Amino acid sequence: MRGNVRLLGLDFGSTTSSAMVASAVMVRNCVTGRVELGGLTEEYRSVPVFTPLREGRIDEQVVLGLLERWLDEGGLAGRDVFGGGALITGLAAQRDNAAALASLLRGRVGDSILVAAGDANLESWMAFLGSAARLSRRSPGVEVLNLDIGGGTTNLALGIDGEVRRTGCLFVGARHLQVEPGGYRIVSVSKYARALLDHLGIHRGPGDELSPGDVDAVLSFYVTLLEAAVSGQNETFTTPIARLHQHTAIAIEPPAEVPRVVTLSGGVGALVYEKLRGAPWPRTTSFGDLGIDLAQRILSSDVLSRDLSAWIPDHFGRATVFGMMRHSMDISGATVFLSSPDLLPLRDLPILGRLESDADESRVYELLRLVRESPSGGCLRIEASILPLAALRGLGARIRDELRARPLSPPQALVLFVAENVGKTLGQYVSDWGQIPTPLVVIDEVFVKDARFAQIGRMKDHVVPVWVHGLD
Numbered sequence: 001m002r003g004n005v006r007l008l009g010l011d012f013g014s015t016t017s018s019a020m021v022a023s024a025v026m027v028r029n030c031v032t033g034r035v036e037l038g039g040l041t042e043e044y045r046s047v048p049v050f051t052p053l054r055e056g057r058i059d060e061q062v063v064l065g066l067l068e069r070w071l072d073e074g075g076l077a078g079r080d081v082f083g084g085g086a087l088i089t090g091l092a093a094q095r096d097n098a099a100a101l102a103s104l105l106r107g108r109v110g111d112s113i114l115v116a117a118g119d120a121n122l123e124s125w126m127a128f129l130g131s132a133a134r135l136s137r138r139s140p141g142v143e144v145l146n147l148d149i150g151g152g153t154t155n156l157a158l159g160i161d162g163e164v165r166r167t168g169c170l171f172v173g174a175r176h177l178q179v180e181p182g183g184y185r186i187v188s189v190s191k192y193a194r195a196l197l198d199h200l201g202i203h204r205g206p207g208d209e210l211s212p213g214d215v216d217a218v219l220s221f222y223v224t225l226l227e228a229a230v231s232g233q234n235e236t237f238t239t240p241i242a243r244l245h246q247h248t249a250i251a252i253e254p255p256a257e258v259p260r261v262v263t264l265s266g267g268v269g270a271l272v273y274e275k276l277r278g279a280p281w282p283r284t285t286s287f288g289d290l291g292i293d294l295a296q297r298i299l300s301s302d303v304l305s306r307d308l309s310a311w312i313p314d315h316f317g318r319a320t321v322f323g324m325m326r327h328s329m330d331i332s333g334a335t336v337f338l339s340s341p342d343l344l345p346l347r348d349l350p351i352l353g354r355l356e357s358d359a360d361e362s363r364v365y366e367l368l369r370l371v372r373e374s375p376s377g378g379c380l381r382i383e384a385s386i387l388p389l390a391a392l393r394g395l396g397a398r399i400r401d402e403l404r405a406r407p408l409s410p411p412q413a414l415v416l417f418v419a420e421n422v423g424k425t426l427g428q429y430v431s432d433w434g435q436i437p438t439p440l441v442v443i444d445e446v447f448v449k450d451a452r453f454a455q456i457g458r459m460k461d462h463v464v465p466v467w468v469h470g471l472d
Contacts (some may be wrong), residue, residue, distance in 0.1 A: 014090035015291070018048040018049070021070075058097055081113060091152035123169070135311060136160065144263060176193035186205060189205060225237075230262055232255065330466045335422070335425075336443055337426065345457050357395050407436075419445065441456065
């Protein structure tokens with residue numbers, strides 16, 4: 001199997017927004033037999049622009065214009081996009097029209113990409129995969145802790161041998177205090193920065209000038225949180241002001257017997273690596289925030305900077321959108337069962353549980369009850385390392401009997417994920433060879449991560465793209 005596809009990655013962050021287009025080839029792995037993306041080649045990368053805001057909200061019309069320009073420059077105007085993703089992150093995800101931006105992106109690009117807004121663990125995972133995963137795989141047994149530091153958040157991901165083991169997120173970033181470029185006169189203050197200034201006894205707001213002592217106090221607080229997260233000092237996060245700055249729990253333990261190294265990504269991380277490569281620092285607050293100051297303080301921290309010169313990630317830390325485009329999506333096997341060709345795409349279906357191959361009628365009833373209670377239906381994971389034909393037939397019959405006794409109601413759909421190459425077979429057993437009119441999709445050869453939602457794109461060359469998000 002060989003099929004050329006185009007992928008699109010979009011990143012709307014607290015500070016900047018950008019796009020990337022890549023080409024890839026669908027190939028069948030000669031060892032595993034699974035369909036994979038190979039030959040991933042970057043075709044286009046936009047120049048980052050400041051995330052457009054108007055009166056404290058994302059300017060949707062400007063975003064639409066940017067999107068049209070990026071699609072045109074990337075050669076995607078009028079062409080199908082097979083997969084990819086869009087991240088709305090940090091403070092951009094907290095704007096009151098972030099959901100409207102997500103809808104705008106889906107409306108323009110369709111359901112061929114995953115659009116995720118404020119999914120902090122997904123962002124941490126993607127940043128690691130796009131930036132530090134290859135470095136981690138080349139160093140077996142070493143813990144690699146990647147800090148993706150942007151304008152609004154720091155996304156942490158701890159990985160070993162290229163696999164993410166822990167994630168977390170802090171509201172630590174460059175843009176909580178926006179200032180006039182070239183100085184420190186405050187333009188705007190996030191709610192987290194407002195609480196921090198009050199905690200520090202700094203009584204300043206928009207129009208006021210931050211003193212060197214004020215800047216030092218803010219940065220010291222940020223660096224203390226980052227150092228505590230890296231070192232596993234969880235007691236640091238017990239104070240009210242530190243808890244406020246936790247977006248998701250930091251469950252990273254102190255380093256054990258194996259070594260732990262720190263890498264960076266994101267806009268602030270890129271500034272650090274550019275300086276390490278010999279570039280001069282940009283002019284004072286030239287981006288209108290504290291990003292340059294934060295990068296300088298990170299380099300002065302022994303805890304955060306000790307590994308940076310020797311452990312350099314891919315693309316010098318600017319790879320989160322690449323990770324989103326490449327790693328957010330799996331490709332099904334070629335025996336997908338579809339009860340109707342018009343059923344796809346499906347978006348944001350909840351993943352409601354695991355169904356063992358020997359599950360009895362009561363277990364089948366309980367999980368399908370959850371599917372019936374969801375307005376859109378849901379997904380179930382079939383758990384079995386080996387699924388003999390007799391077990392497959394029995395499980396299919398039990399699901400069939402439950403659907404026949406208590407059918408789903410439109411627009412509900414049932415999606416079954418199974419690891420083996422048995423999608424069409426299981427689908428025929430569940431649907432009683434097309435006699436039960438339940439909207440049913442059975443997707444094989446996809447390993448579903450511990451996530452809350454799934455999105456399934458349209459079929460191409462007998463396979464479908466699958467995304468999961470809301471990672472636990």
